[in-house]
Structures are given as C-alpha cells and as structure tokens.
Amino acid sequence: METLIGLLVAAPLLGAAVLLCGGRRLDRTGHWIGTALAAASFVLGAVLFADMLGREAEDRTLSQHVFSWIPVGGFQADVAFRLDQLSMTFVLLITGVGTLIHVYSIGYMEHDERRRRFFGYLNLFLAAMLLLVLADNYLLLYAGWEGVGLASYLLIGFWQHKPSAATAAKKAFIVNRVGDIGLSIAIMIMFTTFGTFAFSPVLESVGETSEGTATAIGLMLLLAACGKSAQVPLQSWLGDAMEGPTPVSALIHAATMVTAGVYLIVRSGAIFDAAPAAQTAVVTVGAVTLLFGAIVGCAKDDIKKALAGSTMSQIGYMVLAAGLGPIGYAFAIMHLVTHGFFKAGLFLGAGSVMHGMNDEVDMRRYGGLRKYMPITFATFGLGYLAIIGFPGLSGFFSKDKIIEAAFAKGGTEGWILGGAALLGAAITAFYMTRVMLMTFFGEERWRNAPTPSPKEPSVEPAAETRGEYEVPHPHESPRSMTIPMIVLAFGSVFAGGLFSWGEAFVHWLEPVVPFEHGHPPVSALTVTSATVVALLIGVGAAWLQYGRKPVPAVAPRGSLLTRAARRDLLQDDFNHVVLVKPGEYLTRGLVYLDHKVVDGAVNGTAAAVGGLSGRSRRIQNGYARSYAVSMFGGAAILVAATLLMRAV
Amino acid sequence: MSTTTELTLRAQEMVPAPDIEYGQLAPVLIVIGAAVVGVLFEAFLPRRARYAAQALLAGLALASAFAAVVGLAATGRATTEAGLVAMGALAVDGPALFLQGVILLVSLVAVLTFAERRLDPRAHGRHVDSFAAEGAAVPGGEGEKAAVRAGFTTTEVYPLLLFAVGGMLVFPAANDLLTLFIALEVFSLPLYVLCALARRKRLMSQEAALKYFLLGAFSSAFLLFGIALMYGYAGSVKYAEIASVVADTNRGTTEALAGTTGNDVLLLVGGALLVMGLLFKVGAVPFHMWTPDVYQGAPTPVTGFMAAATKVAAFGALLRLLYVVLPGLTWDWRPVMWGVAIVSMLVGAVIAITQTDVKRLLAYSSIAHAGFILAGVIAATPSGISSVLFYLAAYSFVTLGAFAVVTLVRDAGGEATHLSKWAGLGRRSPLVAAVFAIFLLAFAGIPMTSGFAGKFAVFKAAAEGGAGALVVVGVIASAIAAFFYIRVIVLMFFSEPKVEGPSVAVPSPLTTTAIAVGVAVTLVLGVAPQYFLDLASQAGVFVR
C-alpha cells in the first residue's frame, strides 16, 4: 500500500514530463493523457482512502521512505512520504478538484494552440502539490512548495504574449519567494535546534526548546504561509494572478495551492502551540486579511478579481482559525475543503461566463445572463450561497465554526477576532451578492458598445473600443465544462453538512490534528444567529445598491475607500514606493558604484601607474650629460648611503 | 756564446717566469687568439672571402672555447679542483666556468644573428647584413654609396665580437682589481665600436655609440678610482688579500696598513665606487640611463648580444666582488643594494609601460630584470649565487631570442621597431608572433617558461636570505611589468593589421636557429629546470 503513495506523485509528474518533452506529436492527445493521469492519481488516492478507512483511527498513518535525498553529515534529507488523515484530505481535494478542472480545461482551452503544454503544466502542478502535502519533512515540503510556485508561475503567465500576464507571473513568483525565505529560515532554525527537519521529531520535541526558538520558527512559517496563501502583507500577487486562464485560477488560486499556507500552519500546530506570540501573529494576519480581501472584493469590477479578493478573505478565515490553536485547526481545514469546492465552482462558473462572453471579464459589461446560461447560473448560484454561509450549505457549517472559535479565543482578543470574522461574513455576503447581481441579473448591459472610461484608459485598446464592437452571444458552455461545475456544486451544497454530521470531520482528523471544543463567551446559537444576521445585512445592502437600481456600465468614481479598494487598497502603490522604487535606485546606484568606484579604483590604479610612467620617462631626455648627472648623483648617493650605514 | 747563455741563465734567475696554466686559460686564449687571427684575416684575406672566413672563425673559436669550458668543468675545475690561475689573476671555479659557458653559448648564438644576410633587401645584387658598409663613411654621403656599390661589408665585427667575448670571459673570473679593470675595458671598447656600425638609422647608431662610450668611460673612471681607494686601504689588489684585510685577519701587519685600515672611509667609498662601476654595466637604476638609448640605437644583433652577454659578465663580476672581496662588509652593502634593487625593479617596470619602441621596451625590461637579479645577489647565501647563475642563463637566451625576432619585423626603413607597426602581427605571421609571445611571457615570468623558474629561484633565495620585503616589491614590479608585456601581445594578436604594416622577413637558417635555440632553452628551463639548477648550485661556490 505504501508504494502507492509514491505513485500518487509520480503519475502526474510522468504526465508533465511526457507532455512537456513530447513535442508537437502529442498535440492531439495531450489533454487526454494529462486528464487520464490526473484521474489515475485521484483513483490511487481513493484506493488509499478506502484502505485508510479500513484501519484503526490511530493506525492510519502510512509512511514511505523512497530514497535518501541529501545526506551530508548530520543533515539527512530524505524523499519520504507520510500519508495521514490530514494529507489524505488534501490528496482527495487536490486530485479530485484537479481532475475536474482537467476535464473542464479540455473544453475551456479547446482553441488554444498550446493546450498540450497547458495540461503539462497542470500535471506538474498536481505533482508538486501532492509532494507538498505528502512530504514527511519540511525540506521536501519546501520542494513541493516551490514546485507549486513554479507551476503557478507558468500557468499565470501561460499567455506570455500578454505583457500583463508575464508581469503577473513574475510578481507571483517573486512575492512567493519572499515568503519562501521564511520557510528556508524556519528549516534552518529547526536543523540547528533539533538536528532534523522531519515532521515527527521536530513536532514532538518542540516543547523541549525555548519559547523564543519556537516563536522564531512559527513566525518564519507564518511568513511562508503569507506568501503562498496571499495573506497580508504578501497578498499583492493574487489579484494579478487572475491573468492566468480561469481553470488555473480555480484550481491553483482558489482551491488548492493558496491554501498550502493553512496546511503548513496546521501541520506545524505543535510549534504554534508552543509559541503564543506566533499564534497571535497568525490570528492577526488572518483577521486583517479576511477584512482586507473582502473590502477589495467589494470594489472590483473584474469578476475574477472580485473572486480573488474573496479567496484572500476566505483564506484569512482559515488562517485565523489555524491561529486559534486546537480549537480552530480542524475548522480551518474544513473550511479549506468546503472553500475548495465552492470557490472552484465559482471560478469555473466565472470561466464559463467569460467563455460565453468573448472573454469579457468586466461585470459591468454583464447582466441578465441567467437566461442564457442556466447551468452556469445554477451552479454559480449554489456556490454563491455556500460562500456567503447560507444556512445548510457547506460554507455555513465551516465558516460558522470559525466565527465561534474566534469568539472562543476568549478575552478582548476573542471579541475583536470574532467581531472581525462577523464583519467579514457581512462583507462577504455583500460582495458576492454584488457579483451575482451584476452578472446574472439586471439589464443586459453587454448589448451596447462600451464607452471607454475617461479616467483610466486601458493600456491596449480592446477591439470593442476601436468601434468594431461585436455584440457577444452568450451561450451555455459545452458539457466538458458544465459537468465539473455540477460536481463541484454538489460539493458546495453537501460537503459542509456531511463533515459536520456528528463532527465527523473533526474526529477524522483528530489523530493528527489535535482538537478541543472552544467555549465562546456567548452561546453557539447566538453566534450562529449573529452570523445569519450579518449575512442578511450584507445581502440586503448589496441588493439595495445593485439589485434595485440599474448598474452603471461605467464605474462611477466612487468614494475614497472604493477607489483605494479598486487599487487593492494601495498595496501595489505601497510596494512601489517602499520597495520597488528604492530598489531601482539602489540597483542603479550600485551599477554606477561598481563602474566608477570598484572598477574605477582598479582602472584608476592602472591609470595612475601609467601617468607615473609617462611623467618619469621624461627624465630620459636624450642628453648624455644629464645621464651623467644621474650617474654622478647615483654614485654620490651610493657613497653617502654606504657611509651613513656605517655611521648608523 | 757563453755570455748569452750566462745572460739567459741570469735572467732566468732574476726574472722568474710566471706560471701560466695555459690549459685552464684555454677558453680565453682561444677566443682572444681567434680575435687576433680575425684581425689578420681583415688584413690579408680578399674582401669576398672575409665574411665566410670571419663568421666561420668566430663560430669555431666560440664553439671550441665552449668545449674547453666543458672540458674544464668535466675535470672538476668547477668544484673540487677549483683554483686560481695565472699567478692568482684569474679564478677557475664554478661561477666562472658556468658564466663563461653561458657567455660562450650566447655569443655563439649571437654570431648566428651577426651573420644573417637575408633580412635586408639586396643591395646591388649582393646580400647585406645588419652592419654599415663602411663605418667611417658619412651617413647618406657619397662615400657610403660608393662603399655599398663596391659591396663593402664591415666584417671587422667578428673580431670585435671575439675581443668583447674575451673580455667578458675574463670579467667574472677576474680575481684581482687590475684584471677586473682591464677585462672591463677589453669588452667595453669593442662594444662601443659595434654600437656605431648599424647599416640603417646610422645617426642613431652613432649617437648610441657616443653615449655609450662617454658614459662607459665615465663609469670606468669611477671604477678605477674605486680600485685606487681599495688598493690604498688594503695595500693589495688581490681579492683574497683585500678580503682578509677587510675581515681583520692581517690588519696592521705593516705600518702603512695599520694607517690605512684604520680609515674605513677608504674602504667604504672605494667599495661603493667599485660597485657603482659594475652596476653601470648591469644597467641598474640610477646607472641605467644609457640602456634604452644604446639598446635602441645599436644594430639589433649587437643589442641582443650586449643585453645578454654583458649582463652575465657584469653580474658575475659583481657576485665575485661582493662574495669574495666584501663579505666582511655585507652589513654595509646590503641595505644599499636593497635600495638599488627596489628602484631598479620599479623604475624599469613603470617606465616601460609607456614605451612605444620595442627595443626601448626591452631595454627597460632589462632594467627591471637587473633589479630582480639583484634580489638574488642580495640573498648573500650559496643559494643566492646559484639562483643568480640560473637566472642569468635563463634570461640571456630569452633576451637574445627576443632581439632576434625584432630583426625579422621590417618595413621600408629597416626594422620596424615602433610598436604601432607590430599591430596585427599575429594575424600575418602567427608563428613569429607566437614565438615573440613566448619570449614576452618568459620575461613576464609566467610559469612553464624559464623566466618563471629564474624568478622563482631568485625570489626564493631572497626570501630565505631574509629579504621577504624585496620579494613583495619584486612581485609588485612583476605585476606592473606584466602589463606592458601583455600590451605587446594584445597588439600582436588582437589588433587588426595595418594595411601599410611591416612584413616579416623570411630569415636564413642562421637566425632561425638562433630563435629556435632561444625558444628551446626558454621552454626546457621552464619545464624541466632541475638539471640546470643542479649545475648552478654545484657551480655556486667561489674559490678564494
């Protein structure tokens, strides 16, 4: 059974290798190969899952040592896998959603001449992501961590001919690298402290080290998580990452990769438990991000960017939960899984809309689409209900538990966190309703040619602004696209209930993820009611603004906050002013310095010797008598020096 | 009858015939004898036959003298049987024989370049060599044209060369101050004349001769005055006796000695002036100023010979003087020599950077090299002696080879010595450029060349002798010097050839052989120097 774990990673990896090295001859079959291998991986996962269910709860961890990777002295890095309930959850999510999105992409990317490569990258992503969650030590996890980063880079920049896509891809990779510093340093501290960086020994002996060390590791891990999961302050890349094809946004930037940070924190729970300060940092990051993402989500007119803001915000919930300790870990993962379903579904829905709308992404150019795309509307709607936490649907169960746990944190902290989470729930309801209304309801704004925004002219005028506007013909997407959406919609509806049935999910995870019941200062029912109220307020507010009155096809100027939120709350401007510009000046300055000072010193020395030479050769003036003077003087000096030596 | 025999007998009693070890003096005698024969050739042989006869004579004489040196060394004269000959005037010991051997080989190769007659275009249907048709004729005047038309050649250069070689052979072996002085003059005077005999650029050649002569005479006056003071101090001109007086062993044996030896000023000033005379010949700063001008003006084969052989002879004499006569004064001369070595290395290297003429460049290079060799001299240890011997052997062949290559690069005005004309030589004549590059790299002291082995040897000796700082200065000077050697290589290989650039003359086997010997010695001494190092270290003991 253990050997299957390796195969789990190997199958998509093989797919990536074959597709990327295979060349043009695989253009016709490539997407099938890719999908088949993803599905194979899912089947393997399912087999392993069945096997795992067949064993005792305490006996469910499988491990496989494949080979010794980097053995140098005390540094022993192995390629070894560990499949326990936590990683199993991820394996199923990744391969399941992954396979669905492969299927979806067959239709979505049908007309792209580089579809084979796209599937290669997708397979590469699956392999890396599986490596990340299956690794039994931090270094191998790091390999997977960077591997998904690479896949993300390749996929965001898949349409490389678009400068914006290439820039977004680069930005994603680099911001992630900043986070990776954290993971590297965390591993280094672990190795220095424990002499190892495998999960079990580190997590088991973390209590023996000082709190300071644990805090340092925890903070570094948090930094890593911030990068990968787009948490403040490393969140800026996620919005831009929407430049990638929509299936990518669904799989990588919604369902799986971006949640890796949550996985990391939950996996390293023992470290955070030993470091309260780090935990505080985690919850702070989570709370800030959930609000940040939500606010950004409210202001975006680009459907994918609105969803990206939402993703950021929802992961904020997860991080918040993960920072709460044993009262939150399981819920973080639970929300992660349900979010995987509904957010993937939402993105696929968005992709479907775009597919039918000539790749238009501006929601102000949508409206009234429910008639034209019923399946998309239905699945998207279910996803919408799930994400806002409509009672009974997946999101309700998982999000409500997190809000409860936040209150259960206790003290002022608990109130602040709980309040933030509640506020977030309200805003979530607002912006998701806004998306829903703008896309599927209201007038059909796409029928008229757009008036170009006077304020922010786009860099490249699109076809429509050049006066050749072609009215789109919204239509439902092919079955290869709708089926995955339907499947995901099922997940969005039922997963939450299923997991919460007798706390099934919590108990499933309990052997690896410690669990405690939180005790909120008010009753659970109160919290739930408050959540529902918040939800209603949000929906209502959105309806007031976008449902009752027509949506302007051109964005109004908006309030200061709206304008800031449109610019991602000025995060890029901040980075630009604080990092990019000074960095440019520094680089330019250093280039100058290198040329003028470092190199200049060398060239200067050479020039000085040359100058000395040019001047001293003039002594050789061609007159024999002056040569004689030199000799005479030399003789005098020689004599004088000799005498002087004796005198001294 | 009876009176004559009686007279003879009495004369024999009164004037004891000196013991002359002709066998051990053979190398010198052969060379000087051949020189005299050469003069007779000039007098009696028809003009047409002179060139061949003189060249052959010189070659044979040098070869057999070298054989004699080898023979002497083989019979242990360099080591166990070393001793003084000719009433103590000359030493036959390791350093002397080693240096004589080097001088003879260098001269032999130099004769090849002297005899080269294919480089210049033919004049009136006859091959011509590098020397003026008639040295006394006014440059460009009627007399000269007539001489050229008549096919005159200055075959006197061969006897002159032989006389110079004779002097050089004696110079490092001289074991008293008189012999030293005479040897100096014997090899200097022919060189002055040789310098004046260039076929092309005669004004420069004559100027070189004038400068060399005046400054040479000036320096020998200093040397002579130094000899006088030294003699005044020690009451003798024999090295061994001076050394023992300096070392206090027989101070005050006579009243006069007691008077003079009390006055160290005589000794110190005399010693300084003596050393100065020798430093002039080796071209050390500040007595170096003649070198660039003379090297540039003299006919290139003469420059090559002079640069190589004079340096060997002069350093030989300097070594003997410092190690045999003045060991008691080591503490006095060492600091002074430190200074001379340092300024020689630095001045030579620095000024060379901006030179534009190949011959002047090599002249400054030779000044820097004099500094390097002085570093070995200063070591004042047996390994110092042997390292200097080795360096001299290595350096002289590189120099000779380099100047031989210079003779090949020509344009309408003769040798194209201006560096700008060497641009792109590597494209036109890769082989010649590569050979010259090897010589330059050897000068620069790049490993695998004799220059490196030599430099390593002297620096090692200096370091062991406690002159670590000198090594550091030497290294810095080497780095500076590397710059201009490299510059020439850049010019040859990486610059585009000029359209009107010079051409490389195809030499006869004579020059080819000379260059080939230079390359061979450079590489062999660079890669497998052990045999020669052994030779030098066996030879590194002076007889006293």
Place this chain on the structure above:
Amino acid sequence: MSFPLLTAVAALPAIGAVATAAVPAARRTAAKWLALAVSLATLVLAAVVAFRFDPGGDRYQLTESHAWIADFGVRYELGVDGIGVALIALTALLVPFVVLAGWHDADPLEGRTPDRRWRPTQGFFALILAVEAMVIISFAATDVFLFYVFFEAMLIPMYFLIGGFGDRAGARDEDEAAKQRSYAAVKFLLYNLAGGLIMLAAVIGLYAVTADQLGEGTFSLQAIVEARQSGELAMAQNTERLLFLGFFLAFAVKAPLWPLHTWLPNAMGESTAPVAVLITAVVDKVGTFAMLRFCLGLFPEASAWATPVVLVLALVSIIYGALLAIGQRDIKRLIAYASISHFGFIILGIFAMTSQGQGGATLYMVNHGISTAALMLVAGFLISRRGSRLIADYGGVQKVAPVLAGTFLIGGLATLSLPGLAPFVSEFLVLVGTFTRYPAAGIVATFGIVLAALYVLVLYQRTMTGPVRPEVERMPDLRKRELAVVAPLIVLLVFLGVFPKPLTDIVNPAVEHTLSDVQKTDPDPEVEAAK
C-alpha cells in the same frame, strides 16, 4: 607502479590541443571533430577516475609522485580526494559541450578570404583543450608549486580565448568590439596575474618557512599538513596570516569575490558564450577549490582568523552580485553578476566550516558549473541569432522559439535554485551549513534567493515574453546540435537535483577531512530530537 590515471586525464587534452593546433588550415571541420573526440575521450577517462575512486578509502587516491625540481622542493605530485574527483568530472563533462556549443564561433568571418597561415578555428579548439588540461592538473595537484604553475599558466590560453575570439554579437562596429574585447582580456589577465603574483610571494614564503623549520623546503600538501599536525611545523601567527592572505587573494580574484570581481563581467560579456562558460564554470572553480584545499589545509588557524571578514565579503558578493545582475542591460553581463553572487555562496559555504557548508560549497561548484553552462550556452544561442546582447533588443521569443525559451527558462530556474534542480541542493546546504554556525550570515544570504528570482525572471520576461518583436520574428528554434548541447545539461540538472547522493557520497569524506584539517566539528543541535 600503476597506470598514471590522473596524468593521463590531463595529458589527453594537452596532446589533443597540440594535435588540433596542427591541423592544416583548410581542414577546419576536422579540427572541430578532433577536439570533440578528444574532449569526449577525456570525459571517459574522467569517468574511469570517478569509478576508481573509493569514497571510503584514503584521503588522496590515484596518487602519483615523481621528482621534478628538487632544488625548489617541488615534486610532481598528483592525487584526488572527493572534491577533486567531483571537479575533474565537472570539467571533463562541460568541455565537450563547450566545444559543441562553440562549433561555429571561430569560423572565419564571411566575406573575408581566410589567410593561409592564420588558423583561428584550430587555435580556438586547441586553446579550449589546453585550458581543460591545465584545469584538470590544478584539481589533481597535491603539490602547492605544481598547482601554482598551472593555476597561473592557464591564464594564457584563457587570455587568448577571451581576447581572440570575441562575441560576434557586438560586432556592429568591429573596431570598437575589438577594443572592448582586448580590454576585457587584458583586465582578466592582469587581475589574475596580479593575484597570482601575490600568491607567488606567499608560495615562496611557504617554502622559506618549511625550509626553515623542517630542514628542507617542501611544497607537498600532505607533508605540510602532517608536519603541522605533528607539531613539527609551527608557523608564527603573523607569518601564517600573511601567507594565508597571499594565497587567499589570488583565489579570491579567481573566484571572484567582491570587490575583486570587476574583471568577470567584462570577460564574460566580451567572450563567446562557450568561453564565458569555460571561465565561470570551470576556470573560476579552481579558485574556490583552492580555498578549500590549500587555504584551509595549509593555514587552518589563519583561516579561522580571517573567517569573519571572508564571510562578510561573501555576503556582500551574494547581495551585491544579485543587485547588479538586476541592474544589467546586457544578458551576458547579467549572468556574470549572477555568477558573482553564486561564488559568494560558495565562499560562504567554505568558510562556514561545517560539513553542510563545505559539502554544499563543493556541490555548488559542480551545480553552478552545469547550471551556468546551460543558461549561458542557451543565451549564446539566442544572442547569435539576433546579434545583440542587449536585453532590450528581445521580446516575445517564446512564441517563435519555444524550445529555446523553455531551455532558457530551465537554465534560469536552476540559477535561481529551484528545488528539484541541482543548484537548490547545494544552495540550501550552504545556507543551512552557514546558519548553524553563523545564523545572521545565513539569514542575510537567504535574501539572495529572492534577488535571484528577480534577476532571472526579469531577464526571462523581457526577452522571452510579451508581444513578438519584428526583429525576432524569423528566429529559428534550437537546432539539433544546440539541443544536443542543452538537453544533457538539463537532464543532469534534474538528476543531480533529485538524486545528488552519488555526488555527496564522494564529497562527504573529503569534507570531513578538510574539517579535521581546520579542527572544526559541526555544531551540535540544541535539542536532541527524538528520531
């Protein structure tokens, strides 16, 4: 007496060089094939060396020892430890690719009648082989003098390679290009020569010290190390430090370490891509190798004394090199500055004095060789197509030449140490090894990986992505010969990234020996974790 394997590995390319140079002017292609064959044969011999080497055996194996210059205490002593084996293998491995990549670099320019005697093609390949021979000897030498000789001598063929066979991309103005080229060559030579001469002073000093204390001067590394350990040889503190500095300076120039680095961008920028690879991937490794073998082995105490300063310089190199790489406008100079950053890592690892640091540094030398070769050679192919080295002259190449772009990206990813590719293994080892002893240094160095991402991805973005520029529209994709150069390198990068164990197994014992030379052991972990 066994077969002198090490001599053979070095002699083969040397003989090959002479033979290649002797090929007549008209038979250019024959010279190329000859050079390729010789380099491949050398690779085979190097592989034999690697297989004959027993990691569990003596420290130095396949030793040869012959009298050479007794007067200087010099012997012809060869022997390899794991580090030497790894680097000899790297050298032998890269040269065939260099030859293949430079196949047309020394062809006579079109439209110019080739001179009968001027044989640049023959010369080019002969010089490459000569460099290979000298580098291999340097890696195998256990006699300081022998090492020094080849350390210096290899400058000459390198010099001709840089100055004589410039990048044709800059040939818009032939005169200007030639001037730049010869400036670069002279700078390379003078810098290295100056370093080497300072080392010469130290080499002589070493002789003087050994002669003084052991009675007889020696340059044998093993003899000196043994004498030190037995207490027979006790250098005075100041002497040791001065000698160390003499050696270190030469190696730091070669490596190159900030602020002695400025020759590298010129040299790499002006030379052809294969020669640039030869410089940075092969020749420069001699510098870092020598730090490990000679600086630490001969002067352990001085090494410890200098460690803080060296570490700081290494860190400056890492960050400074990366920042300057970001600021470059010329592809090859960018790669050069990236290399400076990487050499900073190598030196950092060496002077961290931990088994991870030094093991990592050794792997780094190998991996950096392969990754830079991949990146630089592809960059060379790119440049040769467009005839410009300026990043700004490219754009959208990915669309027209996807394979070229893909391989370029992989080379770039290796340069930024992506896990799964070989450089990650070494870089992480260096970081960890440094961190365990010097946490602050480890953290600072870690920032290098962000900057690496920046310069690699910016380069990739500007050249390969975006709209297709009209100038690159007709750019052909990689040709078969070019693919044959790049593909094996990429395979190696992946293989060594996933399974570096064969290499670490060879290197580890050697690193342990080196650490015992400097009498250092790895710091113990604070908590003995439950295994």
Place this chain on the structure above:
Amino acid sequence: MNPVNYLYLAALLFTIGASGVLLRRNAIVVFMSVELMLNAANLALVAFSRLHGNLDGQIIAFFTMVVAAAEVVVGLAIIVTIFRSRHSASVDDASLMKL
C-alpha cells in the same frame, strides 16, 4: 710625506674631471675630462703604491695609461664619425633618442 695630501689632490682632480663631464658640451672636452678622472685615479694609485711600498699601484697606473690610450682611439673614432655626419661635436646635439 703625507699621502693624504696626494689623495686630496687626486680627489680634487677627479671632481674637476667629473664636473667637466657634467658641464662641458663638446664631446672632445668631455672625453678629456674623463681622461683627467683616470689620471686622478692614477695619482691616487701611485701615492698608495708609495705608501704601501709595493709596486701594484704603479703597475696599475701603467695599465691605465694604456687603457686610456685605447679609449682615445675608440673614442676619437666615434667622435670624429659623429662630427662628420652632424658637423657638430656637441654632446647635446646627439639627442635623437630619448623618453
């Protein structure tokens, strides 16, 4: 007899000779000054010879004279040639080669 006086005289002559070399332009005069320096040395040699009571110094003096004669031969030859080509015996005029 006080030999020191002769020595002073010799030194004086030597210095005068040297000054002549340094100060005079005419090659012949320069050369004569060199001869004066040689003779100064001769004087010192003879004086010391007398002092030490051996003949070495006097012998050297004879040799010096011969050498000086030889130098005259070579020197005058060179000077005359150069005079014929340049119509000037000034040392300073012969300065083609410099720097």
